[in-house]
Amino acid sequence: MATNWTLPITADQYAESDAENIHVSWDASEFNNLRNLDGRSVKTVRDLLHVSRDPRHDIVEKTYFLRVSNFNFSSLPSTLSGIETRITANRYGRITDDTVQFCLNGLLIGDNQATLDLSPIKIYGSNESLWSTNLSMSDIQNSSFGVVVRFKSHPSWPHKCSALIDAIEIRVH
Numbered sequence: 644m645a646t647n648w649t650l651p652i653t654a655d656q657y658a659e660s661d662a663e664n665i666h667v668s669w670d671a672s673e674f675n676n677l678r679n680l681d682g683r684s685v686k687t688v689r690d691l692l693h694v695s696r697d698p699r700h701d702i703v704e705k706t707y708f709l710r711v712s713n714f715n716f717s718s719l720p721s722t723l724s725g726i727e728t729r730i731t732a733n734r735y736g737r738i739t740d741d742t743v744q745f746c747l748n749g750l751l752i753g754d755n756q757a758t759l760d761l762s763p764i765k766i767y768g769s770n771e772s773l774w775s776t777n778l779s780m781s782d783i784q785n786s787s788f789g790v791v792v793r794f795k796s797h798p799s800w801p802h803k804c805s806a807l808i809d810a811i812e813i814r815v816h
Contacts, residue, residue, distance in 0.1 A: 644720045645770065648729060648812040650678055651711035651789060654685075658707050667691055668707045677711060677811060684733065684807040685709070691738060692803050693796035705741050705795040711811045712746065712789025723780055725770040725816040728790050733807040734761050737800055742793040743767050745774055751791055752776050759797065770816040783815055 654674040658666055667687045676683040687706055694702040728743065740757035753774035756767035768774055782788055790813065794806045 644718075645814050645816045646716050646718055646720070648814050649714045649716050650680070650810065650812055651714055652678060653713035653786070653789075654709065654711045656707040656709050659705075662705075666705045666707050669709055677808070680810055682809070684809050686807045687805050690803045690805045691794070691796045693737070693798070693801050695801040701798070703796045703798055706793050706806060708742065708791050708793045709808070709811075710746055710789060710791045713786040714783075714789065714813050716783065716813075716815060719780060719783065719815055723773070723778060723783065723815065725768060725772050726774065726778070726783075727766055727768040727770070727814045727816070728756070729764065729766045729810070729812045729814070730792065731764050731809040731812075732794075733763060733809070734794075735802075735804040735806075736761055737797050737802040737804050738794050738806040739797045740765075740792075741795040742791055744791050745776060745778070746787070746789050746791045747778075747782055747785060748787045752778075761797070789813075 743756040753776040
């Protein structure tokens with residue numbers, strides 16, 4: 644048995660240490676858009692850039708970390724066997740993952756599931772994967788449990804475009 648896909652109640656962002664002026668932030672005024680599937684997106688405040696010069700001097704920009712948490716799961720299974728995260732995003736064929744990882748009590752935990760795949764809907768994890776964590780049901784129900792996402796410019800194709808996230812959802816098995 645699995646829960647329904649569940650949306651977060653809380654969203655915030657943070658920059659990598661000493662990178663506040665380097666990385667691209669998310670438009671925080673749009674974070675409420677992650678609470679509903681209403682067709683509205685959260686976007687970066689400006690386009691991400693990949694300038695190709697030579698491999699050592701390429702410019703590949705990243706977003707701030709976007710942390711979503713406080714999932715109000717209903718009908719949790721009696722035992723925890725796996726967790727899936729579904730991200731629906733417009734990547735414009737050029738924005739890829741840098742980080743897709745669980746968080747608990749403000750700390751990143753488990754495997755980073757990031758891939759270079761540019762699909763608009765991506766599912767990470769499975770009904771039998773806990774992402775190399777020892778999560779319990781009480782951890783899943785903790786309001787600080789969630790997912791941290793960060794995107795970056797695709798390293799293979801020069802471009803200038805924004806990242807748009809429509810939804811970040813979790814399903815518990």
